[in-house]
Amino acid sequence: MNENWIAPSILSANFAKLGEEVDNVLAAGADIVHFDVMDNHFVPNLTIGPLVCEALRKHGVTAPIDVHLMVEPVDRLIPDFAKAGASIITFHPEASVHIDRTLQLIKDCGCKAGLTFNPGTPLHYLDHIMDKLDIILLMSVNPGFGGQSFIPSALDKLRQVRNRIDESGFNIRLEIDGGVNTSNIRAIKAAGADTFVAGSAIFGKPDYKKIIDELRAEMALAV
Ligand SMILES: O=C(CO)[C@@H](O)[C@H](O)COP(=O)(O)O
Numbered sequence: 001m002n003e004n005w006i007a008p009s010i011l012s013a014n015f016a017k018l019g020e021e022v023d024n025v026l027a028a029g030a031d032i033v034h035f036d037v038m039d040n041h042f043v044p045n046l047t048i049g050p051l052v053c054e055a056l057r058k059h060g061v062t063a064p065i066d067v068h069l070m071v072e073p074v075d076r077l078i079p080d081f082a083k084a085g086a087s088i089i090t091f092h093p094e095a096s097v098h099i100d101r102t103l104q105l106i107k108d109c110g111c112k113a114g115l116t117f118n119p120g121t122p123l124h125y126l127d128h129i130m131d132k133l134d135i136i137l138l139m140s141v142n143p144g145f146g147g148q149s150f151i152p153s154a155l156d157k158l159r160q161v162r163n164r165i166d167e168s169g170f171n172i173r174l175e176i177d178g179g180v181n182t183s184n185i186r187a188i189k190a191a192g193a194d195t196f197v198a199g200s201a202i203f204g205k206p207d208y209k210k211i212i213d214e215l216r217a218e219m220a221l222a223v
Pocket residue numbers: 009011012034036068141142143144145146147148177178179180197198199200201
């Protein structure tokens with residue numbers, strides 16, 4: 001697997017042919033599948049649940065599925081997503097009453113666990129739980145919709161989290177989600193991200209291999 005992961009957000013895919021869309025982005029060089037779950041309560045939109053995750057597995061998708069839960073409450077969906085084939089499950093601290101318990105639940109279900117931060121969510125939620133994290137997801141848009149513009153303050157937040165990860169000594173991936181495209185991925189990489197969600201930037205283009213190659217080429221220029 002590549003060191004830096006490109007994670008197409010299927011929120012921007014054509015849902016009428018989702019299996020084919022996922023096959024195509026993976027064949028084009030994507031590393032993992034980013035799966036946005038919205039409940040019209042925690043965020044003002046409604047998307048897909050465990051049945052769709054299971055359907056992708058039954059369709060033959062073997063790549064890691066990165067489930068980004070934007071739901072509240074969060075705990076009762078975790079076993080369902082694990083059974084449906086999720087590989088990584090992240091949730092927002094505001095959606096869990098007991099963050100440590102929710103992280104442990106994800107791990108007990110056999111998945112990699114992560115915490116997701118909205119642009120305005122403080123990083124103190126990282127205190128005391130770094131040892132339970134496999135991934136930290138920083139949102140660079142407010143959650144709920146694809147196709148929004150990258151919020152520049154996310155770059156400083158990325159640098160802060162990169163420092164915290166490096167100082168902790170734990171092996172934790174750092175994922176960025178929202179408004180990622182060829183014009184900003186170099187700065188995002190330089191700020192410390194290693195996992196790059198991109199929805200509209202990839203599914204909005206006719207040639208998935210061309211855009212994924214372009215994203216990787218830009219990323220490689222980061223210093
Ligand atoms: O979680 C979310 C939105 O809430 C994201 O995963 C978006 O779906 C990313 O889409 P783009 O901003 O890349 O179009």
